[in-house]
Amino acid sequence: MLRATGCGPSVVVCKTCRIAPDVREDDRGERGGALLAAALRMAQADMAKARHIAIEEMPCLFACQRHCTVLIRAPGRISYVLGDFTPDLDSARAILGYAVLHTQSDDGVVPYAQWPEGVKGHFIARTPPEGFICT
Numbered sequence: 001m002l003r004a005t006g007c008g009p010s011v012v013v014c015k016t017c018r019i020a021p022d023v024r025e026d027d028r029g030e031r032g033g034a035l036l037a038a039a040l041r042m043a044q045a046d047m048a049k050a051r052h053i054a055i056e057e058m059p060c061l062f063a064c065q066r067h068c069t070v071l072i073r074a075p076g077r078i079s080y081v082l083g084d085f086t087p088d089l090d091s092a093r094a095i096l097g098y099a100v101l102h103t104q105s106d107d108g109v110v111p112y113a114q115w116p117e118g119v120k121g122h123f124i125a126r127t128p129p130e131g132f133i134c135t
Helices: 032-045 089-104
Strands: 010-014 054-058 070-073 079-082 123-127
Touching (some): 032 089
16 A cells, blocks of 8 residues: 655645546546646646656545645655645646745745745645654
């Protein structure tokens, strides 16, 4: 069930997420999460600052009430679960833009004033890194 990955910064995409609350997949049978993962890879190709961030996919992040869900994580930093994205390039650019700022921070906390507009209102949860709690 678990597969080892690199330990660097990553955006983990729920590849089985719906496209929207009432739409499971597109006309070709592709799920929203898979479409978002593809959009993230396309956006990453044009974002030199984001090329060090792994785009990883897994089935179900257990945030099923929120479509197109991702986990942003990096070693020693707070991780964030975000959702309710449209699986397109604009969302992908916003997610990667935030992920870049996240990796540049000391602890994963990015000041709100620096957040890309496209991630505001999309945060679901945050988790502390292993061995830490937030104060």
